Amino acid sequence: MLLLYRLLFPVALLAALPFYLPRMLRRGGYARHFGQRLGLVPNLPARPAEARRVWIHAVSVGELQALGPLLELLRQEHPSTQIVMTTTTSTGYALAESKYGQQLAHLGYFPVDFWPISRRVWNRLQPDLCLLMEGEIWPEHLHQARLRGVPTVLINARVSERSFRRWQTLPRPLREPFAMLSLVVAASEEDGRRFACLGIATDRIVTSGNLKLDIAPDPILDSMELERLRADLGLKAWGERTDGEDAPRPLVLAGASTWPGEEKMLLRVARKLSDHGLPCKLLLIPRHAERRGELRDLLTREAVDAHFRSTGPAERPVAVAVADTTGEMVRLLQAADVVFVGKSMDPHKGGQNPIEAAALGKPVLFGPNMQNFRAVVDSLLAAKAGQVVRDETELFDAAKALLRDQAERRAMGQAARSWHQAGKGAARRTVDAISRFLEPRR
Structure with missing residues (x-):
């Protein structure tokens, strides 16, 4: 299998360049340290x-x-451990540099998974343990680890329904990368069962829960900071009452990590809400900030008064705020009253992460296509902390009901906070699972 992979990888890489190269150019930032990928x-x-x-x-x-x-637990319990971190995207690199840079022995881009490149990086970094997040199964990378006797652990391990079906259709010899994993620390019991079906021995699978549930929302804004944020976004009150008092704050429907088509749907929903007497504004947080030009064209065609966060603070109230920046999800969602999670409506599949909105105590709505977060969604629904909306009509009905009923919003938001609090502990269980690989050298 590895020989076939080595032969086909350069061909597949060249075939994919016309698709990935324009995306890299749109996102920008890839020129810096590009040589690390090689x-x-x-x-x-x-x-x-x-x-x-x-x-x-x-x-x-x-x-x-x-x-x-x-990482915090590793520092506390294994203080002599050196951390080498790699990522793939320029936005990921920027976050890792700002958040963890001082803690790392090395930060770089993950190398192209081609034999001579991977071997060179392994020879230079010389790790004693390799941790891969979620679904990062790279055959050459795993092979280089096996050659050196280095344990490899897939942490917060997830396999979506779609990926699971694809792997199952392959002959067993083509599932060899799974056999090279020393341990799988699964994000849910269902993920653990799927990995077992793909050929990993059950004694090499443990369940930790989802690491993303251990994240405490940060920063949490006080009332003055939140009011300033709404003003900066253009989401403050429409004007003043004739008696001189400030007008009531308009309600905000947010689209979190939206994909093409979902923004237009949310625009229609927001208009219908206004038509039904709800003073509703819209906060759009696209999954990819480089789509700002596409969204600007959409809002111009729709004759919508909008503000783009990348241009600085808004000078006046607007109907729609577009958060075309990165790394601000937690801050921005605090301005919302109800949150719709993107990539969850047809034709999109998989869904985006609903955990951040729930952790902030926001009522969370999502479409039917949340396959990549099935365990999270099931537990949210069981806790009455989220709601599935199958189409635009159901989204409108659910948003209208929640925006009209403050008590219901609060109840659903509190259920979401409680759900988030109850799900913590994955980091502790993950460190316990990998500690045997971190014993000091003798």
């Missing part, structure tokens, strides 16, 4: 005899943020 990383200084070096790879901003509590 194996041009420095030799690290020799570590102390008793130290262990751990290579952690995480792709997305969400995955990197989820590592915070885990």
